[in-house]
Amino acid sequence: MGTSRWSIEQVESVAPSAAAITAAQPLASPARWTGLGADDAALWGSCQGSGSEPYDTMVDHQHVSFTCTCPSRKTPCKHGLALLLLWVRDQVVDTPPPAHVSSWINRRSAKRTASSRSTDVGSASSHSAPEAAPEAAGSETVDAGDVIGESKPTPPMPQPDRNTARNDRVQRMHGGLTELDRWLDDRIRTGLADPSLARYATWDDLAARLVDAQAGSLANRIRRLAGLVGASPGWHDDVLAELGLLHLLSQAGRHLGSLPGPLADAVATAVGWQVKQADVLAGVPDTDHWVVAGRSDVREDRIEVRRHWLRGTSSGQWALCLSFAAYQQSLDTSLRVGTSLHADLHRYPGPALRSLVGARYALPVDPVTPPSQTIAEGCNEVGSMLVAEPWLDRLPVTIRARLARSGEVWALADATGSLPVLNAGTRQFDAGLAMLLAVSEGREVDLTVEWTPHGVVPLSIHLPDRTIDVGPRANTSFVSAA
Amino acid sequence: MKSVDEHWQALVTTALLGTDRREPPEAPQLIADLVADTARTTASERMLAQVAATTAVRRAGVIPGPPLDELAMPDGDDRQPCVPAAVDRWHHITASWPVLEDEWILTLVTAGWRIAPELLPAMLMRHRSDPVRRTRVMVGAGSTGRWLVGHVPDLAARHPNATVTPEALAELPELPIAPELAQLVNRPGAESGGVLAQSLEDGTLGHPHRAMLINLVARVRADALLDIADILGAVDSISPGYGLATVLGDLATTRHRMLDELST
Numbered sequence: 183m184g185t186s187r188w189s190i191e192q193v194e195s196v197a198p199s200a201a202a203i204t205a206a207q208p209l210a211s212p213a214r215w216t217g218l219g220a221d222d223a224a225l226w227g228s229c230q231g232s233g234s235e236p237y238d239t240m241v242d243h244q245h246v247s248f249t250c251t252c253p254s255r256k257t258p259c260k261h262g263l264a265l266l267l268l269w270v271r272d273q274v275v276d277t278p279p280p281a282h283v284s285s286w287i288n289r290r291s292a293k294r295t296a297s298s299r300s301t302d303v304g305s306a307s308s309h310s311a312p313e314a315a316p317e318a319a320g321s322e323t324v325d326a327g328d329v330i331g332e333s334k335p336t337p338p339m340p341q342p343d344r345n346t347a348r349n350d351r352v353q354r355m356h357g358g359l360t361e362l363d364r365w366l367d368d369r370i371r372t373g374l375a376d377p378s379l380a381r382y383a384t385w386d387d388l389a390a391r392l393v394d395a396q397a398g399s400l401a402n403r404i405r406r407l408a409g410l411v412g413a414s415p416g417w418h419d420d421v422l423a424e425l426g427l428l429h430l431l432s433q434a435g436r437h438l439g440s441l442p443g444p445l446a447d448a449v450a451t452a453v454g455w456q457v458k459q460a461d462v463l464a465g466v467p468d469t470d471h472w473v474v475a476g477r478s479d480v481r482e483d484r485i486e487v488r489r490h491w492l493r494g495t496s497s498g499q500w501a502l503c504l505s506f507a508a509y510q511q512s513l514d515t516s517l518r519v520g521t522s523l524h525a526d527l528h529r530y531p532g533p534a535l536r537s538l539v540g541a542r543y544a545l546p547v548d549p550v551t552p553p554s555q556t557i558a559e560g561c562n563e564v565g566s567m568l569v570a571e572p573w574l575d576r577l578p579v580t581i582r583a584r585l586a587r588s589g590e591v592w593a594l595a596d597a598t599g600s601l602p603v604l605n606a607g608t609r610q611f612d613a614g615l616a617m618l619l620a621v622s623e624g625r626e627v628d629l630t631v632e633w634t635p636h637g638v639v640p641l642s643i644h645l646p647d648r649t650i651d652v653g654p655r656a657n658t659s660f661v662s663a664a
Numbered sequence: 665m666k667s668v669d670e671h672w673q674a675l676v677t678t679a680l681l682g683t684d685r686r687e688p689p690e691a692p693q694l695i696a697d698l699v700a701d702t703a704r705t706t707a708s709e710r711m712l713a714q715v716a717a718t719t720a721v722r723r724a725g726v727i728p729g730p731p732l733d734e735l736a737m738p739d740g741d742d743r744q745p746c747v748p749a750a751v752d753r754w755h756h757i758t759a760s761w762p763v764l765e766d767e768w769i770l771t772l773v774t775a776g777w778r779i780a781p782e783l784l785p786a787m788l789m790r791h792r793s794d795p796v797r798r799t800r801v802m803v804g805a806g807s808t809g810r811w812l813v814g815h816v817p818d819l820a821a822r823h824p825n826a827t828v829t830p831e832a833l834a835e836l837p838e839l840p841i842a843p844e845l846a847q848l849v850n851r852p853g854a855e856s857g858g859v860l861a862q863s864l865e866d867g868t869l870g871h872p873h874r875a876m877l878i879n880l881v882a883r884v885r886a887d888a889l890l891d892i893a894d895i896l897g898a899v900d901s902i903s904p905g906y907g908l909a910t911v912l913g914d915l916a917t918t919r920h921r922m923l924d925e926l927s928t
Contacts, residue, residue, distance in 0.1 A: 363712075366712055367706075367708045367709065367712065370679065370682065370683055370708040370711050370712050370715075371682055371683050371684050371707075371708045372682045372684060373679060373680055373681050373682025373683075373684070373685065374679050374680050374682075375680050375681070375682075376682070418676055418679065418680055419672075419676055422675065422676055422679045422715055422719075423715075423719045423722075425679075425712070425715060426712065426715035426716040426717075426718065426719040426720075427716065427719055427720075429712045429713070429715065429716045430716040430719075430720065433716075557728045558727075558728055561726045561727055561728050564726055565723075565724050565725060565726050566724075568720075568723045568724045568726065569724045572719065572720035572723050572724060584734065584735070585735065586732035586733060586734065586735060587732065587735070588729070588732055593729065593732055595731055595732040596731070597731060598728060598731070599727070599728025599729055599730060599731055600728055600729040600730060600731060600732045601728055601729065602729065613785055613786070613789075615816075616784075616785035616812065616816050616818075616819065617781075617782050617784075617785050619812060619815055619816065620781040620782065620784040620785055620808060620812050621781045621782050623737050623738055623781070623808060623811070624734060624735035624736070624737045624738075625737065633726075635723065647748075648748055650782050652782075
């Protein structure tokens with residue numbers, strides 16, 4: 183698994199069932215744990231459960247193994263999953279491991295070394311390096327029966343070489359991308375009318391393998407793609423276009439070394455290469471007065487994703503700040519649409535819009551409206567961003583337009599043309615669209631919208647005296663999202 | 665020469681059948697230049713390359729659709745929309761103090777405001793079923809409300825033929841208040857607040873009376889609210905009624921601010 187932090191998708195992939203993740207969520211709170219800690223190899227902590235004594239839990243996050251003193255027969259148990267969730271959310275501090283954790287990790291290392299030797303002896307004719315073989319996250323040995331404190335003297339193992347771990351990871355990702363391309367090839371050979379496309383397993387199995395290959399972003403794309411099958415009369419168009427982009431990414435991802443640096447970074451990010459927040463925050467900041475131009479909440483699988491679109495007053499550059507929340511967690515509420523924030527933004531590698539907010543130099547103030555443009559000019563702006571990264575599926579743009587109808591479909595229009603509003607014709611009730619209609623009364627207004635390949639989503643209306651947030655909002659029974 | 669869009673349609677048709685049954689279409693020069701190499705030997709590989717290149721070209725060349733006719737606008741309304749603070753207050757009271765909502769809309773209409781347009785969808789949706797409240801909202805919304813409902817049928821009333829008397833429209837609904845508390849409704853704030861604070865501190869009034877006390881604060885005279893909030897805010901923090909006093913104080917403050925924002 184390497185030494186980098188897991189993603190939520192990776193945690194979900196090792197859970198024995200979706201119910202196990204649900205059971206783990208309430209335990210994924212620091213208040214429930216004592217002695218929490220993490221290092222490059224393991225996580226550990228004691229969770230107060232229903233028994234009189236707390237359960238001692240340890241997770242080997244490099245080689246995917248769990249041990250816990252709870253009576254559960256499931257592996258991993260909910261305590262192991264909760265520990266991983268805490269770690270994913272950056273709620274476990276790095277600290278030297280206690281003796282029983284070191285002992286457990288050392289014993290596991292010794293076992294692997296012994297196993298590796300016996301494999302080498304048994305396959306003497308093969309010269310392939312066993313370290314390079316792709317690991318499936320869920321297929322590692324699981325030491326559920328290990329007893330904490332049972333200490334057999336084992337020699338201390340050397341620290342894993344970071345380059346080796348990185349190479350392992352690249353190798354796994356490469357394997358996953360190769361498998362993805364084979365799968366895409368099968369879809370193109372057998373055709374989109376193949377009944378297997380309607381089976382969720384067709385997509386879910388691939389998504390799980392991509393998670394194992396540490397291509398989590400591609401796994402998310404695959405899951406979203408599964409939802410497009412049969413979703414609209416023109417679903418074949420949508421699915422084929424997405425298959426094409428997946429092919430583009432898998433090809434580019436397998437040739438990262440030959441791509442220009444910024445493009446290679448963008449591809450790696452799109453594939454799912456994880457970058458530590460600390461590394462991003464260590465980068466050169468982009469300081470400006472950032473107008474929080476729009477916000478949208480979208481449920482992706484079991485995670486609510488909040489996108490805040492910021493635009494630099496001086497630079498005119500867009501930036502994207504993401505926040506995530508699982509059930510009963512909170513989304514970021516510190517960025518209020520219609521305010522301006524004097525702050526440092528730290529961008530992820532490459533030409534990516536995604537950024538983290540660093541130092542804030544003042545309290546948010548009411549902004550000037552971001553500069554708007556015609557619909558044709560807005561299309562040009564979106565097109566120029568898509569030339570750099572054709573796989574982007576959401577982009578912000580501020581335009582001056584009015585609502586209009588094209589048959590049953592709502593659209594934004596001006597003298598230069600029109601853009602359909604996403605799904606407005608089929609959604610039961612679109613509160614944002616109704617609010618835009620009520621506020622504009624059919625007149626042209628300044629709007630920040632999110633462009634998607636299937637239509638635009640109105641996010642905010644910029645009036646002379648205030649900005650009204652009309653973007654899709656998370657269901658508050660699922661997450662806290664004021 | 666095929667356009668990129670025509671080529672895309674040919675690709676979709678081929679993709680439906682699969683390259684086992686049909687060869688990929690011949691690409692127009694623009695796409696052919698992008699995918700020209702000798703590495704792709706099978707039909708499916710060539711097809712995938714074409715699909716990827718065509719998708720990228722089509723996305724980057726996003727262009728607007730044709731201009732569309734303007735919507736007919738609603739008739740004008742001389743009334744000013746209520747201020748943004750009143751909009752925020754409505755959201756707050758519907759979430760925390762729904763007992764105040766009837767008074768919010770009645771005060772707004774009486775004071776000559778119209779409902780701020782950004783509130784209309786939420787208010788129309790919330791009051792689809794109650795004819796009295798629905799009618800009040802439509803009065804407060806004016807022509808924009810009728811125009812909006814015409815465009816968004818989901819916002820239409822569930823009982824459009826229900827009749828509402830002018831008296832029902834103009835009066836606040838009666839809230840049950842125990843007789844010994846009802847006499848405080850028209851007393852000055854110093855007096856009614858003093859009685860409430862004393863009763864909460866000595867335990868005469870407590871959580872079993874919560875609903876009645878909320879109704880009382882929702883109906884006391886408007887000029888008593890600030891005094892009541894101040895007096896309840898001074899209730900001894902170790903007395904059993906401290907929590908309830910804080911709650912009632914918040915209600916009094918909220919109602920005072922609500923009326924202030926909607927005053928002419």
